Amino acid sequence: MNKKDPRVQQTFEMLQGGFTSLIQAMPLEQITIKKLTEASLINRTTFYLHFSDLQDFILQYCETIFTKWTEISNHAVPTPLHRSLDETYPGLVNLLEHIKQEKIMYSCLLVEHRLPQFTIQLNEWMKKYTNQGFGVIQPAPHFDDYEREVREVHILSGTIGAIIWWVKHSFPITSQRLARN
Known part of the structure; x- marks a missing residue:
């Protein structure tokens, strides 16, 4: 992930916010990439451009x-x-x-x-x-x-x-x- 690109940084910040809100609402085992991308308001393709899986994120x-x-x-x-x-x-x-x-x-x-x-x-x-x-x-x-x-x-x-x-x-x-x- 190229952290210097502002678009990449913005995507990561959106994912961080989505993950933080999900981890407050449910245990880690219930968090999926689909739930994360929906909470972050990005599509799954964008997620997979930057991360191989949820553990990588x-x-x-x-x-x-x-x-x-x-x-x-x-x-x-x-x-x-x-x-x-x-x-x-x-x-x-x-x-x-x-x-x-x-x-x-x-x-x-x-x-x-x-x-x-x-x-x-x-x-x-x-x-x-x-x-x-x-x-x-x-x-x-x-x-x-x-x-x-x-x-x-x-x-x-x-x-x-x-x-x-x-x-x-x-x-x-x-x-x-x-x-x-």
Whole structure:
């Protein structure tokens, strides 16, 4: 898909809007290309010009979300090393604010109708940005590779779980407080 062509970009935006409205109304298993193209007000031929199937579209839909997350996180002031766990990660605060602004979409993606592809890409993105965009916690030199990996999985699972909890419970605490915790 040539994302620089304005017509292609407009088509993709229409499909994104249609998909977002469908995922709010029904589980992923019930979404078909026919339903997606009808909700997006485009014909199926146009869809197939850009995507091979629904999974191809969902993959690009998720990639677009994480590209946006990268832009949001990159606008934060980078923190080279955290001196204290009480410090907030500016990139994470910005990201949480974005999630809060787009609460309906993220409620569908993270809580109501979890997309497997989104979850996989979320884990990969969080792994990358935990050590880049959000700031780096100084590694403990006494951990071997397995211990370091287990620690990373534990931290990522906790962070993702906390974000899901936050969305599920309609943002009961501020994004700054969640990022700090």
